[in-house]
Amino acid sequence: xxxxxxxxxxxxxxxxxxxxxxxxxxxxxxxxxxxxxxxxxxxxxxxxxxxxxxxxxxxxxxxxxxxxxxxxxxxxxxxxxxxxxxxxxxxxxxxxxxxxxxxxxxxxxxxxxxxxxxxxxxxxxxxxxxxxxxxxxxxxxxxxxxxxxxxxxxxxxxxxxxxxxxxxxxxxxxxxxxxxxxxxxxxxxxxxxxxxxxxxxxxxxxxxxxxxxxxxxxxxxxxxxxxxxxxxxxxxxxxxxxxxxxxxxxxxxxxxxxxx
Amino acid sequence: xxxxxxxxxxxxxxxxxxxxxxxxxxxxxxxxxxxxxxxxxxxxxxxxxxxxxxxxxxxxxxxxxxxxxxxxxxxxxxxxxxxxxxxxxxxxxxxxxxxxxxxxxxxxxxxxxxxxxxxxxxxxxxxxxxxxxxxxxxxxxxxxxxxxxxxxxxxxxxxxxxxxxxxxxxxxxxxxxxxxxxxxxxxxxxxxxxxxxxxxxxxxxxxxxxxxxxxxxxxxxxxxxxxxxxxxxxxxxxxxxxxxxxxxxxxxxxxxxxxxxxxxxxxxxxxxxxxxxxxxx
Ligand SMILES: Nc1ncnc2c1ncn2[C@@H]1O[C@H](COP(=O)(O)OP(=O)(O)O)[C@@H](O)[C@H]1O
Ligand SMILES: [Mg+2]
Numbered sequence: 112x113x114x115x116x117x118x119x120x121x122x123x124x125x126x127x128x129x130x131x132x133x134x135x136x137x138x139x140x141x142x143x144x145x146x147x148x149x150x151x152x153x154x155x156x157x158x159x160x161x162x163x164x165x166x167x168x169x170x171x172x173x174x175x176x177x178x179x180x181x182x183x184x185x186x187x188x189x190x191x192x193x194x195x196x197x198x199x200x201x202x203x204x205x206x207x208x209x210x211x212x213x214x215x216x217x218x219x220x221x222x223x224x225x226x227x228x229x230x231x232x233x234x235x236x237x238x239x240x241x242x243x244x245x246x247x248x249x250x251x252x253x254x255x256x257x258x259x260x261x262x263x264x265x266x267x268x269x270x271x272x273x274x275x276x277x278x279x280x281x282x283x284x285x286x287x288x289x290x291x292x293x294x295x296x297x298x299x300x301x302x303x304x305x306x307x308x309x310x311x312x313x314x315x316x317x318x319x320x321x322x323x324x325x326x327x328x329x330x331x332x333x334x335x336x337x338x339x340x341x342x343x344x345x346x347x348x349x350x351x352x353x354x355x356x357x358x359x360x361x362x363x364x365x366x367x368x369x370x371x
Numbered sequence: 372x373x374x375x376x377x378x379x380x381x382x383x384x385x386x387x388x389x390x391x392x393x394x395x396x397x398x399x400x401x402x403x404x405x406x407x408x409x410x411x412x413x414x415x416x417x418x419x420x421x422x423x424x425x426x427x428x429x430x431x432x433x434x435x436x437x438x439x440x441x442x443x444x445x446x447x448x449x450x451x452x453x454x455x456x457x458x459x460x461x462x463x464x465x466x467x468x469x470x471x472x473x474x475x476x477x478x479x480x481x482x483x484x485x486x487x488x489x490x491x492x493x494x495x496x497x498x499x500x501x502x503x504x505x506x507x508x509x510x511x512x513x514x515x516x517x518x519x520x521x522x523x524x525x526x527x528x529x530x531x532x533x534x535x536x537x538x539x540x541x542x543x544x545x546x547x548x549x550x551x552x553x554x555x556x557x558x559x560x561x562x563x564x565x566x567x568x569x570x571x572x573x574x575x576x577x578x579x580x581x582x583x584x585x586x587x588x589x590x591x592x593x594x595x596x597x598x599x600x601x602x603x604x605x606x607x608x609x610x611x612x613x614x615x616x617x618x619x620x621x622x623x624x625x626x627x628x629x630x631x632x633x634x635x636x637x638x639x640x641x642x643x644x645x646x647x648x649x650x651x652x
Contacts, residue, residue: 239464240461242457242459242461243461243462243463243464245421245455245457245461246455246457246461246462246463246523247463247474248421248450249419249421249450249453249454249455250450250454250474250475250479250523250524250527251447251450251451251475251479251480251527252474252475252478252479253443253447256478256479260474260478261463261465261466264465265464265465268465341507342464342465342466342467342507342508342509343464343507343509344507344509344510345509345510
């Protein structure tokens, strides 16, 4: 078998044009998922409440089913159900099937990401010791002030590495969006490949694109973590805070250059 | 000024406080002694509503309330009148020393930033941390962290500061710097309730010593009275045990249970600063 480099280049260009869709799928999903995941994490902190049971059930349900199955389920079931709803209950001629399929992609990916992130946020909140909450209350802050000023900022920094991992696996999962006819990197490459049966070349190309994208995402997160967690770093004997800060930034930039 | 009556507190079936009364007058330094698990921490936490007492009432200047009835507003008013210094410092890890001290001024009390910064710097200077304004807690030693903790309480001008074993998490060589700050504070007229096992501090600074055991106050009085003429057997035994440990650590000697002049040795001017000679119990 021969690898056709000309075709690979063409596919590469076509697949590149799918990057915006893939990134949109990833980051819009993240944006949609973060607030509910966050409030679920807060809700779950109170172990005895009913809310934490409900949330726990949701999380284990979503994480316990294959994402492909969820896609099949939502993509084939949801439009039909909605259509029934509009036709028979609202008696309107609204056409659900005209919706951009990306909406279903957002739905499925968000349901998954919310479940994962709520766990990420919950354990991040637990890393901040309760003593700081008490100290904040003892100086006269309200619980709300204590959470927004002391607990949550630290929890968010603690969550960054796991949010990074979540983002990377979400980015990879968005390649399943082709099942819902969303034209992301994977879908475009497959379409291109189907024309001349050059599947191997097409897959090689998108493999590289995904590796690149994931690496960049990871670097961004580790850079952000490096910058935001200055307060965790101990000083060396002679260096003062500012030099330490500059050093940490330089190290991050260096690591990034080396990786690229 | 501050009067607590009949605090009861249980955790599950475990009754920790069984009717404790405490009165604190302006300028007093009250040292609370007692074996571990006797409820000292729980008492302080109840006063600051970090723990909700099951029964009892608190009178703080013009605020008068039953512990159980107190609403969020009352609780916050009481907290604003009192400072708390924690055993584990509990500094805000994401804030610098200066920000830690400013937090209660700007956020909880609405003091303008400029003024808050000045007051916070003053407080940090007072505890000897003039050069550490911009350090994060992780960049400070335990002793320095605890001094920030004290500055954080002091900057708010509380009517009373509650200390929960402020030196017990520290390496021995760092205890002194924190105790010195507390002694200065006492000299300047601050009202303090201090749970500690530091007998020198109790002897030099306390205006009243309270001995707690198993959730009740067993005995209270001037340091002289408690240390030299304890009325209760439990107090005497506790003191003996603590002092022996101190003495052993200090002298590295091998004296025996039977050494009855123990208190005299420890309090008879052994540690220098003040030549007390209170005799033997
Ligand atoms: N939140 C809690 N839940 C259950 N038991 C507790 C709690 N806090 C304290 N206790 C128990 O109360 C007892 C007294 O504790 P504490 O007030 O810390 O004593 P002290 O400070 O005198 O050593 C201990 O036996 C401890 O185990
Ligand atoms: Mg204690």
